Amino acid sequence: MTRSAFISTVVLVLAGATAAIAAEQKIRISSFSTILTEVAQQVGGERVEVTAHVKPGVDPHDFDPKPSDMRAVAAADLVLLSAKHMEGYLARLKEATGAKGNVLEVGNALPSLKLTVQHGDHSHDGEDPHWWHSVRNIARATKLVRDELIRLRPADKAIFTASTSAYLAKLEALDKWVKTKVAELPRDKRKLVTNHDAFGYFAKEYGFTVMPIAGVSTNAQPGSKAVAELIVAIKTAGVKAVFSEDVSNPKVIQEITKETGAKFGGELLSDGLGRKGMTVEEMFKYNVTTIVDTLK
Numbered sequence: 001m002t003r004s005a006f007i008s009t010v011v012l013v014l015a016g017a018t019a020a021i022a023a024e025q026k027i028r029i030s031s032f033s034t035i036l037t038e039v040a041q042q043v044g045g046e047r048v049e050v051t052a053h054v055k056p057g058v059d060p061h062d063f064d065p066k067p068s069d070m071r072a073v074a075a076a077d078l079v080l081l082s083a084k085h086m087e088g089y090l091a092r093l094k095e096a097t098g099a100k101g102n103v104l105e106v107g108n109a110l111p112s113l114k115l116t117v118q119h120g121d122h123s124h125d126g127e128d129p130h131w132w133h134s135v136r137n138i139a140r141a142t143k144l145v146r147d148e149l150i151r152l153r154p155a156d157k158a159i160f161t162a163s164t165s166a167y168l169a170k171l172e173a174l175d176k177w178v179k180t181k182v183a184e185l186p187r188d189k190r191k192l193v194t195n196h197d198a199f200g201y202f203a204k205e206y207g208f209t210v211m212p213i214a215g216v217s218t219n220a221q222p223g224s225k226a227v228a229e230l231i232v233a234i235k236t237a238g239v240k241a242v243f244s245e246d247v248s249n250p251k252v253i254q255e256i257t258k259e260t261g262a263k264f265g266g267e268l269l270s271d272g273l274g275r276k277g278m279t280v281e282e283m284f285k286y287n288v289t290t291i292v293d294t295l296k
């Protein structure tokens with residue numbers, strides 16, 4: 001082998017090794033939303049390593065990151081947040097990521113609904129953070145995550161584009177299913193009473209009226225005056241059932257069902273995926289089936 005041929009061979013081998021390492025290096029994503037964890041996995045596939053900080057069944061309103069969460073965030077290429085003020089620890093997260101600017105506040109790029117937040121005796125208007133109860137919003141979020149992954153790894157644009165299209169097709173089918181199921185319920189029966197006002201986006205998208213018991217936070221306690229007013233409203237509207245949710249205390253619901261004669265319709269999944277392995281599709285099918293079949 002001549003000297004130049006030897007050098008070319010070495011260069012080729014090194015180039016091959018570098019390409020192999022680059023292909024193996026996954027984009028590290030820190031997700032603070034069970035919904036966005038699924039989205040990131042669906043869009044990124046084998047090219048991403050997603051750390052789910054907020055796990056299924058955990059109340060995201062109460063979540064507080066540990067030092068180990070912060071270390072993962074500091075090492076992440078991308079941090080995914082529900083946003084719309086869900087993460088009270090946002091400033092600490094941004095500090096942990098340094099000046100990398102890799103925090104994607106997904107909810108802040110989506111349309112907003114207002115919500116009245118109750119704090120004991122007084123209330124104020126806030127932003128409803130529960131945007132994922134509209135399938136269309138999850139589709140919007142999926143496109144945002146896709147664009148961010150393409151920005152981080154332009155070489156894999158075709159792969160991210162294809163996986164996004166496949167996931168969007170699934171979401172479209174799910175949206176159709178939701179609309180068909182909801183259509184079983186006459187319009188005047190589409191009234192949703194829950195003890196955690198999390199279904200504003202769902203209501204707007206699928207034609208329901210929400211009759212909230214408490215404010216935005218699962219920590220909020222309804223005042224007895226508010227409960228009394230709601231009891232009158234439920235009786236007047238002839239609402240057949242009231243719902244609870246997966247992560248809060250159902251005491252107030254019990255009081256209302258006793259006073260109104262409405263039955264307890266079951267627990268809804270309001271704050272994300274309810275258990276390990278649950279998918280967005282399963283969450284919607286569970287919620288919508290529970291709501292429609294109980295109010296019929």
Ligand SMILES: [Zn+2]
Nearest residue numbers: 130198270271
């Ligand atoms: Zn919530």
